[in-house]
Amino acid sequence: MNPNTLAEDQASTLLSVDAKPMSLRLPIGSAIFTYSGEVWITQEGMHEDVILGPGERFDVHSRAQIVASATKERAATVYIACPPEATARADVDVYALLRQRAEQLRTEQLNRVGRAISDALSHGLAAASAYVRAMFAPAKRVPCQ
8 A cells, every 4th residue: 555645635535554654645624534443643733643443533624744553553444534525524423424425325326227227228118119110110112113
């Protein structure tokens, strides 16, 4: 994994963080949620470091570099929420946020599948309609000589 992650208003993402410090530069308004494990976070200009347990949240208030690492030998998993998602759900824990995101993705996928089925049915019906019209069209008269 790239030890220096730069996220400029990209989609939210799930990251694995181990004991080796990972450098992050996130947009203001982003949020870091600990999904599993324990994560140590420090940011340039902050007076105190933060340790997040499962389900806890760290809000990004400056563009300064953030350094994150797992506090134990075992890797931790964090969810980086992009600003629109993080600010829209400021009072929600990581599990509720991920459930909402999963519902949104499931709805988007079902809509895509529905549109694909609808398009396929429309094309199929149009082809069948043309075939039926051709079957019942009056026979062409061929002049006899």
